[in-house]
Amino acid sequence: MLDPRRLRNELPNMASQLARRGFTLDTERLSQLEAERKHIQVRTQELQTERNARSKGIGKAKAAGEDIAPQRAEVSRLGDQLREAESGLARIQAELDQILLEIPNIPHESVPVGKDESANAEMRRWGELPHFDFEPKDHVDLGADLGMLDFDTAAKISGSRFALISGPLATLHRALIQFMLNLHTGQHGYEEVYVPFLVNSASLRGTGQLPKFKADLFHVAEQDYYLIPTAEVPVTNIGRDHIFAAEELPRRFVCHTPCFRSEAGSYGKDTRGMIRQHQFEKVELVQLVKPENSYEALEALTSHAEKVLQLLGLPYRVVTLCTGDLGFSAAKTYDLEVWLPGQRRYREISSCSNFEDFQSRRMKARWRNPETGKPEPVHTLNGSGVAVGRALVAVMENYQDGKGRVRVPEALRPYVSDREVIG
RNA sequence: GGAGAGGUGGCUGAGUGGUCGAAAGCGGCGGUCUUGAAAACCGUUGAGGCGCGAGCCUCCGGGGGUUCGAAUCCCUCCCUCUCCGCCA
Numbered sequence: 001m002l003d004p005r006r007l008r009n010e011l012p013n014m015a016s017q018l019a020r021r022g023f024t025l026d027t028e029r030l031s032q033l034e035a036e037r038k039h040i041q042v043r044t045q046e047l048q049t050e051r052n053a054r055s056k057g058i059g060k061a062k063a064a065g066e067d068i069a070p071q072r073a074e075v076s077r078l079g080d081q082l083r084e085a086e087s088g089l090a091r092i093q094a095e096l097d098q099i100l101l102e103i104p105n106i107p108h109e110s111v112p113v114g115k116d117e118s119a120n121a122e123m124r125r126w127g128e129l130p131h132f133d134f135e136p137k138d139h140v141d142l143g144a145d146l147g148m149l150d151f152d153t154a155a156k157i158s159g160s161r162f163a164l165i166s167g168p169l170a171t172l173h174r175a176l177i178q179f180m181l182n183l184h185t186g187q188h189g190y191e192e193v194y195v196p197f198l199v200n201s202a203s204l205r206g207t208g209q210l211p212k213f214k215a216d217l218f219h220v221a222e223q224d225y226y227l228i229p230t231a232e233v234p235v236t237n238i239g240r241d242h243i244f245a246a247e248e249l250p251r252r253f254v255c256h257t258p259c260f261r262s263e264a265g266s267y268g269k270d271t272r273g274m275i276r277q278h279q280f281e282k283v284e285l286v287q288l289v290k291p292e293n294s295y296e297a298l299e300a301l302t303s304h305a306e307k308v309l310q311l312l313g314l315p316y317r318v319v320t321l322c323t324g325d326l327g328f329s330a331a332k333t334y335d336l337e338v339w340l341p342g343q344r345r346y347r348e349i350s351s352c353s354n355f356e357d358f359q360s361r362r363m364k365a366r367w368r369n370p371e372t373g374k375p376e377p378v379h380t381l382n383g384s385g386v387a388v389g390r391a392l393v394a395v396m397e398n399y400q401d402g403k404g405r406v407r408v409p410e411a412l413r414p415y416v417s418d419r420e421v422i423g
Numbered sequence: 424g425g426a427g428a429g430g431u432g433g434c435u436g437a438g439u440g441g442u443c444g445a446a447a448g449c450g451g452c453g454g455u456c457u458u459g460a461a462a463a464c465c466g467u468u469g470a471g472g473c474g475c476g477a478g479c480c481u482c483c484g485g486g487g488g489u490u491c492g493a494a495u496c497c498c499u500c501c502c503u504c505u506c507c508g509c510c511a
Contacts, residue, residue: 041473045480052480055492059441068491075491243433243470245451368433373452375433375470 001100001361008034017106020113021323030099037092044085051078101205102212105358107323108295108332114322120335121322126306127315129339134402138342139393140273143169145404146423149274160271161263161278163389168422172408173281173392175415177256180283180308184385188304190254190285195234197257198225203237206363208329208355215264218278227260231284232382239288239365243375249367250289250297254385257282274389275347281388287381288365291357294379295332298354302334305350305385311411314394315339317346331356336386342397349390352383 007014007030015025054075061068112121130136143149148169154162165173184190204210204226209217218227228234235255244251259282270276285304289297302318309316321333330353337346357377360366366375399407405423408416 038473041480045473048480051491055490056442058491062441072491079491245433368451370452373468 001358002103002106003357003361004100007100007103014106018103021104021107021326022115023104025103026099030096033092033096033099037089037096040085040089040092044082044089047078047082047085051075051082054078098211101362104328105326105331105355107326108354108356110320111326111332112320112322113324115324117322117325119322120325121320123318123320123334125315125317126310127313127339129315130341130398132341132400132402136341136397136400138273138340139396141342142396142400142404142406146406148422151273158278161276163274163277165392168416168419169392169396171416172395172412172422173388175412176388176391176395177281177283178415179311179412180385180388181254181256183308183311184254184283184285184304187307188252188254188285190252190304193235193238193253193255195231195238195255195257197228197234197260198223199228199233199237200225203233203240203363206237206240206365207233207359208362209233212328216262218260218262228257229261230259230382231255231257231282232286235284235286236288236359236365236380236382237363239360239378239380240363242365244288244365244367244378246290246367246370249378250287250293253286255284255286256388257284274393277389280390283385283388285352285383285385288360288378289381290367291376291379294354294356294381297379297381298332298334298352301381301383302336302352305336305352305383308386308391309336309338309349312391312395312409313411314391314398316349327351327353329353329355329358331358334383336384338390338394340394340397341400342393347390349394350384350386353381355380355382 002014011025011027011031015027018025054071058068058071058075061071112119114120137145140149140151143165146167146169148165148167150164150166151162154164157164181192185192198220201210201224204217209229217229220226234257235253238253239251259280261278263276263278266276274280285301287297287301306316306318316336316338319335319337321327321330321335326333333351333353335348336350336352338349339345340347356379359380360377365378365380367378368374369376395409395412396406399409401407401421403423405421407421408419413419
């Protein structure tokens with residue numbers, strides 16, 4: 001959520017900043033509602049002041065043993081006006097809140113302006129693209145040949161966009177998770193957390209998935225729970241409705257969870273293989289930091305995700321998302337794209353974002369600033385470190401040996417009983 | 424699933440329908456003392472909103488109600504804890 005005060009005081013400026021990412025702010029509607037709000041709020045407060053004063057007077061009169069019946073009747077009439085004013089104020093406030101919750105974050109000044117992903121800016125590349133003296137297969141064929149990746153049976157059990165992984169390939173999948181968790185806790189200073197996979201709507205509102213993106217979520221209607229689309233939701237909400245002491249920051253969390261996405265609206269997109277699934281595993285990095293440190297933290301967090309790919313020997317590139325490709329809540333995002341020989345292209349495997357105070361304002365995640373003595377919003381960041389399913393795909397495709405087998409990257413061998421090859 | 428207890432400020436915890444935004448303690452901050460620190464003592468310290476400002480308003484789990492007036496009474500929902508049952 002944007003700072004409502006800035007939205008009031010610098011409306012044209014806010015509108016032009018939002019226009020950079022292709023969002024049209026209805027400034028006329030907003031300033032009209034705002035004027036109404038102000039008028040009715042002042043009116044309400046005046047009535048409240050009067051009622052409070054008179055009621056106190058009645059209390060005193062009663063204590064002094066006076067007859068209070070006439071005064072009571074008078075103040076009673078005041079109550080009707082007050083009720084009316086209060087409900088009017090509540091209605092306008094609700095309307096304003098609804099609009100406010102659907103306005104996206106303002107892009108950081110360093111974010112390139114552009115309409116879609118074609119305007120994203122490549123920052124750097126790492127690693128050599130593998131050369132094969134055979135026609136490289138994609139992970140679907142590799143998995144089928146190994147007999148360890150089965151989409152048909154998964155479809156029987158559940159439906160489309162699910163996978164059944166078995167045998168040593170399932171072990172390799174698990175090894176990736178352990179490897180990533182150990183790296184981030186051991187080398188990068190993150191605290192491991194285990195969190196609920198079902199969350200309430202307040203948490204999703206906090207990180208920005210609700211109210212606007214309900215269709216992307218799986219909802220358990222009976223109990224009004226949602227399956228998490230990413231660990232970002234439960235982990236960032238650790239700080240919801242909390243005031244951190246200055247010395248408690250930064251908090252750095254790493255968390256492995258399954259992620260559940262309805263993928264509504266992506267029909268026909270990435271239908272082959274396990275690139276886009278309803279359920280996948282991810283190791284997530286989340287940071288809650290002092291505002292002054294958040295851009296430094298974004299660079300660090302991104303480098304932590306990169307380290308995973310470097311140690312696995314997977315070639316990748318880093319891309320800054322342009323304003324039009326930026327997620328709803330993000331002020332700046334780096335995508336890590338890994339090379340997939342089966343597709344002959346780079347595919348997203350991690351997305352690292354600084355949300356500044358957009359999420360923290362929604363969820364009231366604050367810290368006490370010693371300079372002011374006041375609670376102020378923290379800055380929140382997160383990034384995949386990295387997506388496990390896609391990492392498995394990348395390992396399979398980059399480490400295939402042309403004989404239907406997959407070599408195990410050195411870094412993973414300790415996690416698979418020193419096995420060197422699958423198949 | 425059954426029975427009971429409870430949700431109050433950064434934390435713990437009092438609170439008879441009427442100066443209760445709320446005692447007390449802890450913590451924080453400032454000061455006295457000290458070479459410095461600790462202890463002790465004194466003072467100070469909730470959050471959000473409106474207003475240039477004096478100031479005003481809201482908030483005692485959420486929502487609704489009763490009343491001139493609600494932390495306090497009523498309804499409802501949520502959550503936590505204890506015991507019993509069931510269970511990975």
